[in-house]
Amino acid sequence: MNPPDLRIRRVAIDTWRENVAYLHRDCPVVRASGFQALSKVTVHANGTTISAVLNVVDDERIVQACELGLSEDAFARMNVPEGHAAHVAPAEPPASIGALHRKIGGERLSRDDLHAIVRDIAQARYSKIELAAFVVATNGYDLDRDEVLHLTEAMIAAGRRLDWQHQVRGGPVVDKHCIGGIPGNRTSMLVVPIVTAHGMLCPKTSSxxxxxxxxxxxxxxxxxxxxxxxxxxxxxxxxxNGCLVWGGRAGLSPADDILISVERPLAIDSPGQMVASILSKKIAAGSTHLVLDIPVGPTAKVRSMPAAQQLRKLFEYVADRLGLHLEVVITDGSQPIGSGIGPVLEARDVMRVLRNDPAAPADLRDKSLRLAGRVIEFDPDVRGGDGWRIARDILESGRALAQMNALIDAQGRRLQPPALGEMTHEVIAPADGAVSAIDNLQLARIARLAGAPQVIGAGVDLLRKQGDAVQAGQPLYRIHACYAADLGFSRDLAARDSGYTVAATTRPS
Amino acid sequence: MNPPDLRIRRVAIDTWRENVAYLHRDCPVVRASGFQALSKVTVHANGTTISAVLNVVDDERIVQACELGLSEDAFARMNVPEGHAAHVAPAEPPASIGALHRKIGGERLSRDDLHAIVRDIAQARYSKIELAAFVVATNGYDLDRDEVLHLTEAMIAAGRRLDWQHQVRGGPVVDKHCIGGIPGNRTSMLVVPIVTAHGMLCPKTSSxxxxxxxxxxxxxxxxxxxxxxxxxxxxxxxxxNGCLVWGGRAGLSPADDILISVERPLAIDSPGQMVASILSKKIAAGSTHLVLDIPVGPTAKVRSMPAAQQLRKLFEYVADRLGLHLEVVITDGSQPIGSGIGPVLEARDVMRVLRNDPAAPADLRDKSLRLAGRVIEFDPDVRGGDGWRIARDILESGRALAQMNALIDAQGRRLQPPALGEMTHEVIAPADGAVSAIDNLQLARIARLAGAPQVIGAGVDLLRKQGDAVQAGQPLYRIHACYAADLGFSRDLAARDSGYTVAATTRPS
Structure with missing residues (x-):
């Protein structure tokens, strides 16, 4: 007697990149095999096998005893219609679990180990708990540079790879990337129009x-x-010559997308994982030349110049061995870039720079020109040191704006641009003085509680930057929200800690 | 305008000690605040606040837009009726997350850090992912002995504590514990009747x-x-004078129960966590004197004598500082103890020893007498070295059996003892020779796939032990199952690796 087949049912619960199987407590398989909650099972149907974590259900409205419920992720991966017959068995641990345990124990992993782990992750064979274990065991500098190289290689191998060589015929395919952590830092939306207007190929996929x-x-x-x-x-x-699109559909580094699903809630972003994540996606996207921005500051991801140099060398080591031409630029990450934080506000800043509007934020303009200049110098016909001037000419002449409009029209212009959130709250200076520090992390948190990025009109508009004088009662920044609840969450957080430090200015005596 | 209240709904999904909140994608709070799957939220109702991980739902049969679904764990913890008004807000990270991140970064934690972490875990403020991060970051000897001491203290402080002193009036409250890993090793069910028949107090709570x-x-x-x-x-x-009960209801170390929910699927059982888990539960249960069994063998939890000594010293360090009198006994863990593996089979072995049945497994009897003897020597009136003889007399005279029957009657005798699984499969010797090794881990896996422990009549009955001669085709062990599916899973695993090594015996020349 074989175990009876179950009928597949879609359970419309978004479990965020974890396959979950829902079985009723009275299901014969649960009773027979004594599957427990969080047991790993394999589900077989129509020649496809997936692994999933089991949740036991006591409600027939969710699944009946003869059914096998699959979460959104698992149902999509299984790819058979509802009602299809399936059977379930206890899962063997993924083949790479031995390697994971060796890493937890502090050992160095081989190229084969890392390929096996990444393959199992990309195939969704790891539970959230196992992913968290991998992220913690490879945290900090717990991966040496060869392990990072092999992790990067494995991430590329597990996904799709784009190739633009028929188009550039040996010329560079360029990209520009920032390791993140600085609110408002939307330089890519300026660098791409400038360098593609210069004639370079820059197919930018972003997260x-x-x-x-x-x-x-x-x-x-x-x-x-x-x-x-x-x-x-x-x-x-x-x-x-370019684009500015979301890369999530391209399947360039599926293992990385899955790892991010636990790095985000754990707030872990370690050097090895960062290097593998960024470089695997760039190489899979077909880039040959990359300018990488590492901002340094007390509330940036990288807090000191020695830490930035250590990270730079790790990026260079891996990029060189994978044939990617990499230029690292270490920049000032001591405060947000531009004025707006949140999609609509940041798009406003970008368009002001492209239009050479006097209200455009100077820091966003200057930094973008500097980075675009470095990308332009990848052009073999450009003399070293001339990139910045070429970039500035493209911007000031309006060619960058024209190119941005061409990109927007090609991708599909949004006819009704979304409005800025109309519910506002101004955070004011507590005393006379000058702004001495702005906390990137706190401003990001305040903008997120206001609703950004899901509520795209929400965010924070900075009215003062570091060094600006301010009088008690004058506004430091304005919170924009579209929903009262969000404005409340955000205002409460700003009241506890505004993220601004205003220092009394010494009067000239 | 405040965020609208939601109505609480019980979602009958067993998420295994993780609070999960289910919100419909069209719920105003989800739309407003852009909560994402796996966001942490706080739920407030009737003066109670819990934190939970969010799953987003697209099916109104599970939750409607005006409802807040709570998983079994979360609903039980919230303790208000269905339909009660509740509101939801983005969760602040648990207060101890900073300490968790410092531990992930390799730092040493203070007493206050560990108390804060354990408090947050016991209050269910950690997600499964955060628990996994803690377990991995404190793996191996990553906790030093003072950190283990403080972790143990914190686990005791977070739970209930029993006190038997009014009963023993300064005398010892004894216990016996094994670190686990050896199938069939049911010595507690012999030690407790023997030492309580001797008149000692031994309120044994087991997992x-x-x-x-x-x-x-x-x-x-x-x-x-x-x-x-x-x-x-x-x-x-x-x-x-004693009992043999499940400790899970007593709430003795709630943080440990929650940590075990991720240690189990990760198969991590590190020295620091083991010491804190065992000693916190013993001290919380009111024990003053403990005999601890550490089995050593190639497939045991502890693989070498130096590793056993290192673990022994860690147990002693913590026990001494917490006022627990501890005797560690290092035993032979090279193969299973007794014949049966699985609840019904192990109970059979125990009762055979108590009845002085000639079929009783000698190794289970000998080991139990040795451990009971050590416990009896905690009695101030017993001369050092006399414990074993006293234990043997109690067993041989039938007093241990009478005491076991008294314990069974007091707890509530099971009138219809469950039967052994009638579906069987014998695993046979592939060649003539003698059994040279039995793999504890593989035999445990085979017995689990047969259905043990949830299917209590399932398991494995060992017909040969190490050193026994066997001829090709003779049975090594018999698998018992109650369901055909289980027998199939178990038989398949045994066919891939039986767990037995049969070595050719050298013929006398």
């Missing part, structure tokens, strides 16, 4: 915000479509 | 199986009730 109030994809979405099918994306790049 | 095919509580349940209300338990101890 949405992970822990920040806006990612480049979230901000570009204020202006244009960013979720494009792969064929349209390649057509746009052929027509305009 | 159910965590990763093994049977715990003492599972095996005792074959014979008697083991889930007793606290008042009945104390009455039984007053009447009979």
């Amino acid at each position: 949405r915000a992970i822990t920040s109030p806006a990612g480049t994809a979230d901000t570009m979405e204020v202006l244009a479509e960013v979720e494009l099918p792969f064929e349209r994306l390649t057509q746009i790049v052929r027509d305009t | 159910r199986a965590i990763t093994s095919p049977a715990g003492t509580a599972d095996t005792m349940e074959v014979l008697a009730e083991v889930e007793l209300p606290f008042e009945r338990l104390t009455q039984i101890v007053r009447d009979t």
